[in-house]
Amino acid sequence: MFKLLIIEDDESLFNEIKERLTQWSYDVYGIQNFEKVMEEFTGIKPDLVVIDIQLPKYDGFHWCRMIRSHSNVPIIFLSSRDHPTDMVMSMQLGADDYIQKPFHFDVLIAKVQATLRRVYNYNTDHVQLKTWCGATIDYEKNEVTNDQGSIELTKNETFILKKLIEHKNKIVSRESLINSLWEDERFISDNTLTVNVNRLRKRLGEIGLGDYIETKVGQGYIAKEGTP
Structure with a gap:
């Protein structure tokens, strides 16, 4: 079972995302303390991270930099801001995908599934x-x-x-x-x-x-x- 970490401070949205992804047999985790995201990330060791840009204390870009300094885990950004530069910044920081809020949950699920297939299945060739x-x-x-x-x-x-x-x-x-x-x-x-x-x-x-x-x-x- 893949472990997914959802870094989202909107509790109702997080619960909705968790419910939808759990239906697809993913093990979904949230953040308890937004000042200790890296500690929780290290403890969970997720296979994929979904992270909002607007967060308490530090924004999603900060945590993406921190995660990327330790791990190549795939990252999907969420953003409610209508700024094209947010997407560009996300990709420059090493994110794998970007979703603009509001979004249809089928789109989120499709992106999560495609990213997991790409990251964890594409390199199964005999010659590495x-x-x-x-x-x-x-x-x-x-x-x-x-x-x-x-x-x-x-x-x-x-x-x-x-x-x-x-x-x-x-x-x-x-x-x-x-x-x-x-x-x-x-x-x-x-x-x-x-x-x-x-x-x-x-x-x-x-x-x-x-x-x-x-x-x-x-x-x-x-x-x-x-x-x-």
């Missing part, structure tokens, strides 16, 4: 190690290593890189990536994919590989093969 452009990619550990160092990617970043390398030197369309990542493009914005790819390219740039992910305007992305 891959070489690309002089680097070794460990799909299980979400690590890319070469003679310039080693970086750790988020689950989304690893998934995108894996899909691009599977079709190296060929264009992978944005629609294909969206469908592979989120399984239903109606539940994701085009801008979210852009943020994820830009973040992946920036991380790869730390070990000299950023230029090997190329954007084809109006078409998609391509992972070039070569030796740095």
